[in-house]
């Protein structure tokens with residue numbers, strides 16, 4: 636089945652996700668995978684500064700507070716920003732699987748408007764793995780981990796090799812990342828077979 640027609644539900648026979656034995660313990664703050672990442676980078680002034688933690692099994696919890704720079708309508712978060720928060724939280728499942736994967740497909744339900752100043756409490760879970768395809772779902776709630784649901788997403792991530800980034804990224808940033816010991820450490824943490 637080609638891209639665009641790929642179902643977001645794991646097919647029958649998909650493998651159950653397995654938490655990597657060296658995955659960070661539940662509760663561990665994961666930290667940014669890249670300082671300039673729009674989702675989690677601490678050095679990215681326009682970003683979400685989303686903070687993700689390892690959960691139980693293959694799950695992640697994350698928080699992100701909507702800033703004035705994230706508005707779509709007056710006083711409300713932009714939908715694309717909320718989709719980014721879901722994408723980032725889902726992508727953080729990579730830390731627990733210890734694979735490198737990129738978003739292939741992301742479908743978002745916007746259930747409630749999210750005001751500026753609200754904190755979105757997100758939770759993502761891996762639902763199954765079929766070859767290189769990683770199926771995952773996420774939910775975001777307003778202001779409390781058990782607050783009202785604002786957004787939901789289902790996604791398929793596709794496992795890639797590290798060279799997906801070195802081949803495709805702009806050379807300036809790739810060169811800088813490869814010279815950064817912190818970035819090398821992150822890359823190693825994702826490589827199952829270094």
Ligand SMILES: CCCCCCCCCC(=O)SCCNC(=O)CCNC(=O)[C@H](O)C(C)(C)COP(=O)(O)OP(=O)(O)OC[C@H]1O[C@@H](n2cnc3c(N)ncnc32)[C@H](O)[C@@H]1OP(=O)(O)O
Nearest residue numbers: 636637638639641722723726727737738739740766791793
């Ligand atoms: C490093 C850790 C980072 C952690 C945090 C990250 C958070 C943010 C995550 C992101 O936002 S990543 C950025 C957004 N995503 C991208 O830029 C990906 C752009 N797309 C691509 O580079 C390629 O299309 C992709 C690598 C996803 C797939 O190309 P391939 O040539 O490797 O795939 P191929 O055609 O061999 O297909 C392999 C399988 O995946 C399926 N597939 C491929 N593209 C798909 C797609 N787009 N959607 C759904 N399924 C897809 C395809 O049907 C097939 O399934 P089957 O094995 O069952 O036949």
